[in-house]
Each structure stands twice: as structure tokens, then as C-alpha cells.
Amino acid sequence: MSFEAVIGLEIHIQLNTQTKTFCSCSTSFGDKPNSHTCPVCLGLPGALPVFNEQALNKGIMAGLALKCEVAEFSIFARKNYFYPDLPKSYQISQYESPLNKGGYVLINDDEGKKRKVGITRAHLEEDAGKLIHDENPKGPSFVDFNRCGVPLLEIVTEPDIRTPDEAYRFLQAIKEMMQYTEVSECNMEKGELRVDVNISMRNFGDQGFGVKQEIKNMNSFANVKRALEYEVKRQTKILRSGQKLIQQTRLFDVSKSATVPMRMKEEAHDYRYFPDPDLVPVTLTHDQIERIQNSLPELPQNKRERLKKQYNLTDYDVEVLCSSHKLANYFEAAANGYKSPKKIANWILSELIRVLNERRIEIDDCKVTPTKLRDLFDLMDSKVISGKIAKAVFDDMVESGQSASEIVEKKGLKQVTDRAEIVKVIVETIEENEKVVRDYRDGKKKVFGFLVGKVMQKTHGKASPKLVNEILREKLES
């Protein structure tokens, strides 16, 4: 008997707003604990929430990108439960009337065929605080409420995903989309994207559902994939042996690369959702939604197809370039109007990505702007510098932020194209390497490269390689 996995995801994405969902505290990450708090996000008696319009607009933007129907009427509900990181003892979320419903995302299945993953809903809610436990298990616990009240979008998918790889690709697609629309930065290290998965197995071809297992709170796509792979194996083994699965909530233990049951009471939580009486329903006009629809930027899939055609790039080029809208935009800004965009793409994919990785910086922080990169290309094209020198100049640009021409000027890196000067160096080189020259003239043609190297050395790499080749051959043959 063969089984197939039925996988659904719940993804929490932090919206990149300046202020929290219901108060004016900053959402800035990594600051002194409890430095971004006020009576509202601390849940002090009498404090009331006021909904942040920026969070609403980002929520709508996300819904539109996910091809959802954006509700003209949605309401906030209270999800009631006790926990020390939850100061009001309820989380403001959306339940019966979410902001976005019924969308889909297109991904490639494992055979490379396009396939739709349904989006059940994408609703707004606030984050909780963060518990910090003492190293000593008997020691105290602390709560940092800086994150408390930060706006989240919870995306819930239909159980349309069939393999761990599909799940991985789906998450990648969601992340790209949220970054393209600037709904979220999806910075996983900062916990801006967290994933819960539901997975069950069924006989291949069945329409029903098996017993579902929930794996909670993963913050890396690789872990999601590994957790799912582990579950597929574990569940298949249990089912093959004829045993039954029990519904469970599990956690992914990175050190064991395995899922383990979560220690919690098995009783089902009753969150007693009800509409939050402190907030009024969110009402949107058709025009408001349309305005955001019109401001929706080009989405990853469309961008890939367009760049490929417009700039004559390969699948691989656009795959990597468009994995970040910032990289793709950088490429377009640099390549716009340039005669061979492919060269620029190659440069970005090799040199630019190399320095970003080496320096662990984002493209926004790179001192070489697209215009500056174009200047560098212009210097190469007009033979002022060679490709090899260009790489060194580029590194210098990244470091100093100066323009290519400034660096070339300052360091005297201009390519030597003066025939007489090159002739002079070549004559010198021939005199100094009599034996090698003799070898060449005796037919050992491969020492030619050695001599070119010597010439380049003498000119500190600045001599035009083309001219060196031409003149050296001329002199040796004569």
C-alpha cells in the first residue's frame, strides 16, 4: 500500500509597520526589554486599543497578493487564554470575519508542473510578549513585552500540499511575495516568519483525511522540510505496522532532527472567541481596496517571466535574481538601457552576491548603487580598464563607496593602450627572457602565455591584453 501526505500550513508573518497594532509603541527589534511599552500593550486596567491603519493596508496588500477576496466588513475577536506573555489574557485576532478569504498561490510540484495551493484565510492579529527563562531551571522567568502587540498576518492554507518539498517551495513563494509587496521583511532570525504545519497520511487516491499531527512554531524553512520528512516516515511506519495514530501537537527538535510530542495538557482549548467590544468593525469601500490593488507591485512570478523575456536571461538567472525583489530591482536599474544586460546579470550573480555574502550585508547596505555599477561597466567597455582590474575596482567600491572612475584615477589603474609604451615593455621582456624566447622560436608555442604574464606583471596588469597579445606575437614572429 502506498501513502500520500496531506499537508496544510499556518504561517505567522510580522507586518513591517512602524508602530504596534493597537498602540503607538515602536516595533523596533532587539532593544532593551520592555522599552517599547505603554498602558495599552501592557494591558493595564482601563487602556483601550486603537487599530493601526498601516497594519490594515499591509494586511489588504497581502490579501491581494495571495489572490484573496478582501472583506469589506471584518471584525476583531478576542481569543481568551491565560499565559504570562499575554498581558490582557486574550489576544486580539480575527475569527469569524477575517480580512482576507479564499485565495491561492501557484507553485511547482515535484515534477515541475504548476499547481495551486489554496489560501483559506489571511487574518490580522497581535503578537504576544516573550518569556525569558533563567538558566537555572529553579530560577525566575522574565517577560519582555517589546514584541507584544506587534502586528501579525496569519495565513492558513487549504490541505493542498503533498510533499515536504512542495511545502518548502510554497514557503519560499510566500516569503518572496511578502517581501515584494513590502508587507513584511520576513526576517527569520528576528522571528518575523513562523510556521505551524498540519500533516496526515492517507492511502494514495483516497479523498478523506487521516489523523492529523500538528508541528508548531518553526522558524526555518529547512526545519519545516525536515520535520515533514520525518513525519512522513514516522507516520508511514506506524500505519504500515497496522497501528493507529493519535492526534498530537509536536515540536521539531533540531538537535535530534526529529519531531517530539509537546508537553501540554491534552484537553482541547476553548478560546471562547467573541467580537472585541473595544474595537469597531473594519469597513472598507470598494474604492479603498481597488486603490491598494492598483498600487500592488509586480509579483515574483510575473517578474521572472518578464525579466527573462525582456533581458534575454536564463531560467537560472531569473530564479536567483528574483528571489529577492531588491536584487531584481537592482538588476533592472543597472541593466536598463544597457546593450548586454546578461553581462550585468552575471556580474550580480557572481561578484555582487559574493561581496554581500562575504560582508553579510543586505543589498540596501551595499555602497555600490546600480548607477555606480554601470559606470564600472562603461569603463570596461571603453577599455579604460580590463575585466580583471574591474573586479579589484569593484571590491574597492564596495569598501570605500567611491565611484569606479575615482578609484581608477586615484590608483592609476587606467589600462595602457599606448602602443609605444607597450612595445617598450615587450622589447624589455624579450631581452630579459632570452631562453624562453628561444624556446618559443624553436616551436614551443605554449610559453607564449608565460611571456604575456611577464608583460602584464611589468605593467601591473594595466596593459591592454589585446594589444599585448598582438604586439608580442608580432615581435616574436619577426
Next chain:
Amino acid sequence: MGLNECTLVELTEKLRIGEITTSDIIRDIESAITQDEGNKYPLNAYTSFDIESIEKEIKSQNKKEDTLLKGVPIAIKDIINVMDTPTTCGSGILKDYISPYDATAIKNLRKNGGVPAGKLNMDEFAMGSSNENSYFGVVRNPHDRKKIPGGSSGGAAAAVSANLAVAALASDTGGSIRQPASMCGIFGIKPTYGRVSRFGLIAYASSFDQIGPITNTVMDGAILLDAVSGYDPKDSTSANEKVPCFRDFVGKGLGGLRIGIPEEYFGEGLNSEVRDIVERGIKILSEANASVKRIALKYTRYAIACYYIIATAEASSNLARFDGIRYGTRFVDTEDLETLYRENRNIGFGDEVKRRILLGTFALSSGYYDAYYLKAQRARTLIREDFKEAFREVDIIVTPVSPIAAWDIGELIDDPLQMYLSDVYTVPVNLAGLPAASVPCGKTKDRLPVGVQLIADHFNEADIFRVARIIEEGEKGAE
């Protein structure tokens, strides 16, 4: 006559001409409180009256501009946050809580020259109709100290009535301003839901709670409401409506005003003495050229059930934050989280609060939500429609406030259902979000005050002040 016995109108005039200072008024209030404390049965109207912090308030008052209140001290029900003062909500769980911020109503009060002075006793978290549910003890009725003052703003009503405060800011969720005002023989108005910001008012039931004044005269009520009303961007349920100058309507004639008398409010359960007094009030109005019309509010009988489901549901969630983790009193020393929650809330809350939390938790539980909470919401809509319909025909609806005058302390404390039923005439107003006031209209044979309730359409407090002043004058004439 002590300054504590003066009206706001008299005090603001004396302050304006420089005859007295705020400290003079406070001195007279303080000596009245001290005198009351010597009584065999003190009223116990305050949870705190700290001279030192009041002196600080006086020093920091708004003297830059010519203000409406000119430095008059206003006592505050202990459910409204006043910065740097204890804000206990009448609860053990908040007995040591000092608020770090001002409610918007308090900010407005300060801006208009009011000086917050003393916090008033109340039923714990505003849950109660008798002020017997306070961690700080029972409040007594100044007209008969063996009787309850009404609730939940019993401290406010008793203090104003006994001149231990010149005026008070209180809150009304199901009658908490009107019922004690009626029982203590003074004026109290619950404005339209949304008229006064709820920011900083500790929530009992968010979709009902509303701040309003309790005062000795109708004019004082208008002045105080003028001082605290207005749209607040910090309260999403606050109404962005123009606020008329309410004091301009006090003393305006009734020519052409239409009064509605709903039969459902005069049926079984209404004490005959109370009925007589309310009917006398109606007579005063018809003699003042108002037209009187019988109307029907046919869904009234669902109001009590509907109110006690929705209000307790909201309360069960609103009060969940009192867990002793971040603020408030921590009663137990334990390393177990669940024990901390359970014991802290068990010790910290009184019986009535626990009863309502349980009731509300039940109403929201899965499997019961539709049958209780949702159904109650539907009933609420019907009750609202009922009033809407009625206000097509009339301008003011006149009813009793409470079916009976003040009862004995302890009389109903073990019969919560009977106690809930006594709110029958006040809760429909909160369900519909309407403004309503209680105006003193006479006394029973036992010299217990009885008020009439005046209900107006949304944002039409102005007509309430017109009518209330006529009854106030008429009733004084009768005495």
C-alpha cells in the same frame, strides 16, 4: 453653610471672584468626612481621600486659563484611572494598585479646571446594585444608614448626597449611576454610549460602560458633563459627534416636547409608592406643556437576561488580565503558574465578581455560544429597534429607575437573582446605548428618595436636561 454644601454654580462663582480657594472647599469636605467617620454607622463613601495628594493636585491645577470649573474639587469613582493615585475598583486584587496614567475623562476634567479629589467606594468592578460587594466594605445610605445606597456607584451617590463631595464622576454599565442617584435623592446621568471617552475607565462590560456625573442639581450635572464629554481618538468606540453646551438647556421650556410612557415599565413588581412618585413626575411635565403619550417597548422583558449574558461575557474576558503576574496584589507565593492564577484570582476576587466571571465564561463556551451569547446579541438588536421606533413618536421616555426604594443592607445579598431583577428599568438603556438620567422626584413614607428616569434618543442629552430641570423645580415646589 459649609462650602461642601454648595452647588458647583455657587462654588465656581466664589472661586471666580476670589472669595475662596480650592483648599477652603477641601477643608470643609474633609471636616464633613471626619464628622461622618464619628457616626455609629459611617457612610464609608471613599476608598481613599488623601489630603497630601489632593494638595498636590491643587498645586498642579489648570490656572492658566479661565476654566469652566475654576478649581472645584470633584470626587472620582474608584474605577476611573487618576495618575499616581490608588485605583482599586473596589477589589482586593487591585487594593495596592497605583495608576500610572490619567483617564481621558480626567484629562478633560483637569483641562476644564476640575481637581480630582478622593476616590469613591463602589461595588467591586462595578458589579452590584447595592454597594455591598466592595473589598472596602459596605456603603450606607445617608437617608437611612441601615439601607443600601444603591450600586455600583454607591460611594459617589452617598458622598454627594451627604455633602462629603460637591460632585462626582461615576460610571454606569446597567444603571450604576441612575439607581444609586435615585436611592440617594440626587441627580445622575448616563450619557449616550460614546459621548464620554472610556479610555482609562476600568472595563466591566465594554459595550455598556459609560462615564457620567452624579451631582446635587441638574445644572451641576450639565456643567460636569460639559467638562468631560467629547470625542477621543484613544477610544475606538468614542463618538465623533458635536457636543452641545448642555448647561444652556437647563431651564429651557418644554413647549411641544413629547413624553412617552411605556406600559412595560409600570407592570408587575413595581412598588406602588414608587409608581405614585413617578406618576407625580409625569404630571409635573404635562403641567409644563409637554404632551404625554402611552408607548410600547415590547422586548423589555428580555432585557435582564440579555444584559446579564452579554455583560458577564464581556466581563469574563475584561477581568482575565487580573492575574497577579504584572501588577496588582499577589496573594500566593508559588512556583506553579496554574496555582498562581487560580489562587490569586480565587483570593483576589469577591463572590459576585466570581459569579459573573463564571456566568460569562459559560455563555461564551463552545457549544453554548450560539444559544446564549449570540441569541442575547439578537435580543439586544430588537431592544435597540424598540427604542428607535419609540423615538419616532416621542422625545423623552419617562419610567421608574428602580422598582423599589432603597432596601435594607443584607436583605438581598443572598438572592442574586432578585438583585439582578431590580435592574429591570435601567439595563435596557445600556443595551441600546441611550442617554438616561435619574432626577429626584419625591420620597416614600419612610423618607426614602425616589427618582424618575428620563431616557432620550442617542446624543439627545440636551432634552434630558430640559426635562430634568422642570421636574427638579416642580418637586422642590411640592416639598
